[in-house]
Amino acid sequence: MSNFEMLLRGFSVVFTPANIGASILGAILGLIVGAMPGIGSLAGVALLLPLTYKFNPTTAIIMLGALYYSNMYGGSFSAILLNIPGDSPAVMTAVDGYPMAKKKKRPGQALFTANMASCIGGTIGMIILTFAGPALANIGLKFGPSEMTALLLVAMTSISWLVGENPIKGIVATAFGILLASMGMDTLSGSPRYDFGSMHLLGGIPFTPFVIGSVGFAQVINLMNERYVQTEMIDAKLSIRGSLPTKREFLRLIPPSIRSGILGTFVGVLPGAGATTGAFMGYAIQKNFKSDEPLGTGAVEGIAACEAANNAAAAGSFAPLLALGIPGSGTGAVLLGGLMLWGLNPGPLLFQNEPDFAWGLISSLFLSNAITLLIAIAVIPFLTKILAVPTKYMIPIITVVCVVGSYSTTYSMFGVLVMLLSGIVSYFIQKNNYSTAPMLLSFVLAPLLESNMRKAFIISGGSLKIFFTRPISLMFMLIFFTMLLIPLVRSIIGKKKEEKTA
Amino acid sequence: MTKFKVKNLIPLLFVVMGLVFAILGFTQLGFWSDVDGPKPGFFPSIIAIVMVFTGLIAFIQSFKEEDKAQYNAQEFLAMAGGLGIFAATFIIGLVPTIILYIILWLKLVEKASWKVILIVLAIACFITIGVFGIWLGIQFPKGIFEFIL
Numbered sequence: 035m036s037n038f039e040m041l042l043r044g045f046s047v048v049f050t051p052a053n054i055g056a057s058i059l060g061a062i063l064g065l066i067v068g069a070m071p072g073i074g075s076l077a078g079v080a081l082l083l084p085l086t087y088k089f090n091p092t093t094a095i096i097m098l099g100a101l102y103y104s105n106m107y108g109g110s111f112s113a114i115l116l117n118i119p120g121d122s123p124a125v126m127t128a129v130d131g132y133p134m135a136k137k138k139k140r141p142g143q144a145l146f147t148a149n150m151a152s153c154i155g156g157t158i159g160m161i162i163l164t165f166a167g168p169a170l171a172n173i174g175l176k177f178g179p180s181e182m183t184a185l186l187l188v189a190m191t192s193i194s195w196l197v198g199e200n201p202i203k204g205i206v207a208t209a210f211g212i213l214l215a216s217m218g219m220d221t222l223s224g225s226p227r228y229d230f231g232s233m234h235l236l237g238g239i240p241f242t243p244f245v246i247g248s249v250g251f252a253q254v255i256n257l258m259n260e261r262y263v264q265t266e267m268i269d270a271k272l273s274i275r276g277s278l279p280t281k282r283e284f285l286r287l288i289p290p291s292i293r294s295g296i297l298g299t300f301v302g303v304l305p306g307a308g309a310t311t312g313a314f315m316g317y318a319i320q321k322n323f324k325s326d327e328p329l330g331t332g333a334v335e336g337i338a339a340c341e342a343a344n345n346a347a348a349a350g351s352f353a354p355l356l357a358l359g360i361p362g363s364g365t366g367a368v369l370l371g372g373l374m375l376w377g378l379n380p381g382p383l384l385f386q387n388e389p390d391f392a393w394g395l396i397s398s399l400f401l402s403n404a405i406t407l408l409i410a411i412a413v414i415p416f417l418t419k420i421l422a423v424p425t426k427y428m429i430p431i432i433t434v435v436c437v438v439g440s441y442s443t444t445y446s447m448f449g450v451l452v453m454l455l456s457g458i459v460s461y462f463i464q465k466n467n468y469s470t471a472p473m474l475l476s477f478v479l480a481p482l483l484e485s486n487m488r489k490a491f492i493i494s495g496g497s498l499k500i501f502f503t504r505p506i507s508l509m510f511m512l513i514f515f516t517m518l519l520i521p522l523v524r525s526i527i528g529k530k531k532e533e534k535t536a
Numbered sequence: 537m538t539k540f541k542v543k544n545l546i547p548l549l550f551v552v553m554g555l556v557f558a559i560l561g562f563t564q565l566g567f568w569s570d571v572d573g574p575k576p577g578f579f580p581s582i583i584a585i586v587m588v589f590t591g592l593i594a595f596i597q598s599f600k601e602e603d604k605a606q607y608n609a610q611e612f613l614a615m616a617g618g619l620g621i622f623a624a625t626f627i628i629g630l631v632p633t634i635i636l637y638i639i640l641w642l643k644l645v646e647k648a649s650w651k652v653i654l655i656v657l658a659i660a661c662f663i664t665i666g667v668f669g670i671w672l673g674i675q676f677p678k679g680i681f682e683f684i685l
Contacts, residue, residue: 084668084672085667085672087672088671088672200594200597202590202593202594202597203594205586205590206547206550206587206590206591206594209550209554209583209584209586209587209590210550210553210587212580212583213553213554213557213580213583213584213587216557216579216580216583220565220576222576223576225576227560227565227576227577227580228557228560228580251618254614254618255611255614255615256611257614258608258610258611258613258614259608259610259611261610261646426646426648427642427646427648427652427656429614429641430617430637430638430641430642430656430660431656431659431660431663433614433617433618433621433637434634434637434638434660434663434664435663436618437618437621437622437630437634438630438634438663438664438668438674438676439668441630441674441676441677442668442672442674445674445675447622447625447626447677450621450622450625451622454615454618454619454622457615457618458615461611461615462542462546463546465542465605465607466542466543466546466598466605467601467604468546483579484579487574487579488573488574488578488579491573491574491578492572492573492574495573496568496573
C-alpha cells in the first residue's frame with residue numbers, strides 16, 4: 035500500500051468519537067497551557083500525561099500529540115498580546131507580533147496571521163512526515179545494534195551540544211539521566227542493581243513522576259519569582275470579525291509560511307534542534323527575502339516565518355521519533371516515554387508491526403491541525419481574559435496537579451516523593467545553567483542505548499571495531515566524535531583570540 | 537580566598553555520584569565476563585566514569601564562571617509547600633491535605649481574598665476529585681484515618 039493509502043487508513047482509525055474527542059480536548063488544553071507564560075509545552079505534556087491513562091494507547095497518544103502540537107499555536111498568544119512568549123519557540127513571534135499589536139493597534143490581525151501561518155507550516159510538516167517517516171523507518175530497518183548505538187550516541191550528544199551554553203554541563207546532565215535510568219533492573223539479565231536496599235527502587239525511578247517533577251514542579255519553584263511581574267496587556271476588545279486580515283495581508287503571509295514550513299520540517303527532524311531552532315532559522319532566512327515592511331516593526335512576514343517554522347518543526351520531529359525511536363527534544367522524550375508506558379516501541383518496526391497506531395497518529399496530526407486552527411480562532415475574543423489569570427494563583431493549582439498526577443500513576447506516595455525530589459534537584463541544576471532536556475532525553479533513551487551497546491559488544495566479542503568497520507555506524511561515530519571535539523576546538527580558538535587581543 | 541558556593545557544590549555532587557555508581561558497578565555488579573560478555577555493571581560504570589571526568593571539568597569551570605544564580609526565599613517556600621503536602625498526607629490523607637494547602641497558601645502567602653480562595657479551591661477539587669478521583673478512579677490515601685476507619 036502506498037503512503038497515501040496508509041494515511042487514509044490512519045484516518046479511518048482516527049475518526050471515532052473517542053479519538054476526535056481526545057484530539058479536541060488535547061487541542062484546548064494545549065492552547066491554554068501554551069498561552070500561559072512560563073508553563074511551556076514540556077511541562078504541559080508532562081502534567082497532562084496522567085490524564086491519558088484513562089484512554090487506550092492510540093487515543094492517549096492522539097491526545098498528547100494534539101496537546102504538543104496546539105502548544106505551538108498557544109505560545110504565540112502571550113507573545114503577541116503581552117510581549118512574553120508562552121514557550122521558547124514563540125520568542126521570535128514577539129519580535130513582530132507585539133509591535134503589530136501595540137504600535138499598529140492590530141492585535142487580532144497579528145493573532146490571525148500567527149494562526150494561519152502555524153496551520154500552513156504544520157500542514158507542510160505533516161505532508162513531509164507522511165512520506166519521510168516510512169522512508170526513514172526503511173533505512174532504520176538496516177540498522178543493527180552497532181548502528182543504533184552510534185545513532186543514539188549522536189542523538190544524546192547533539193542535544194547536550196545544542197542546549198545550553200556549556201556542552202560539558204550538557205554531557206554531565208546526560209550522564210546524570212542515564213545513571214538515574216540504570217537504577218532498578220538490569221535491562222538484559224533482569225537482576226536488580228543500584229536499588230540501595232530500597233524496595234521501591236527495585237522497579238527503578240518511575241518515569242511519569244520523574245518527568246512531572248523535573249519540569250512541572252521545578253517550574254512551580256521558578257514561577258515564585260514571576261508572581262508579581264507586571265505585564266502590559268494590549269488594551270483592545272478582540273472579536274473574530276475584527277481580527278480578519280486584509281486580502282493583501284493574507285497574500286503576504288503565504289510565501290514565508292511555505293518557505294519556513296519546508297525549512298522548519300527539516301530542522302525538526304534533526305535531533306536536538308526542535309521548534310525553537312526552527313523558529314529562529316525561519317526568521318533569519320526571512321531577513322534575506324523582501325518584506326512589505328522592515329522586520330521587527332510588526333511585519334506580517336516576520337510573524338508568519340517563525341510561526342510556520344515552529345509548527346513545521348513540531349510535525350517534523352515526529353519522523354525520527356516514530357521511525358527510529360529517537361526524540362528530538364525534551365517534549366519528544368516525554369512523548370516517547372508515554373508511548374513506552376503503553377507498551378509501544380517506536381522504531382523502524384513500528385510502521386510494520388503497529389501500522390494502525392503509526393498512521394493513526396500521523397492522521398491525527400492533520401485532524402489536530404484543523405481543530406486547533408478553528409479553536410485558536412474561536413478563542414480570540416476570550417484571550418485577554420485567559421491571559422489575565424495571575425501567575426500567583428496558578429502556583430497552588432499546578433502544585434496540586436503535580437502531586438495528584440504523580441500519585442495516580444504509581445498508586446504510591448513514593449511517586450510523590452520522586453516528583454518532589456526530582457523537582458528540587460532540577461531547580462538547583464537549572465539555576466546553575468545545567469539544562470534538564472538532555473537529562474530527560476537520556477533518561478528515556480538509556481535502556482535502548484544500553485541494550486544495543488551490550489548486544490554490539492556481545493556480537494563483536496568485546497571489540498570496539500564493530501563501530502568503525504560498518505559504514506553507517508562509522509558515519510555516525512564520526513559525527514559523534516566531531517560533536518565531542520567541536521567545543522574543545524572552539525575553546526582553544528577562543529583562548530587564542532583572547533591572547534591576541536590582550 | 538574564593539568562597540565555596542552552590543555552583544561549586546553541584547558538579548562535586550555529580551562527581552561523587554559518578555564515583556559511587558562506578559565503584560558499585562565494578563565491585564558488586566561486575567563489568568565483563570569472558571563467557572557472557574558485558575555484565576550489569578558494564579554500561580553504568582562507563583557512564584559513571586564519563587560523569588566523574590566531566591563533573592571534574594565542570595567543577596574547575598565553576599570557579600571561573602560568573603555566579604548568576606540568585607536564590608529567593610520564596611522559592612524555598614514552594615519546596616516547603618510540596619514537602620508539607622507529602623508529610624501531611626500520611627496523617628490526614630491526600631484530599632484534606634490539598635484543601636488545607638490551598639487555603640493556607642492563598643491566605644498566608646498570597647494574602648488572597650476568600651472569593652479567590654473559593655474559586656481556586658473549586659478548580660483544585662474539580663481536578664483532584666472530579667478528574668482523578670471519579671473519572672480516572674484513583675483511590676487517594678486517607679492517612680491514619682484509613683486505619684481508624
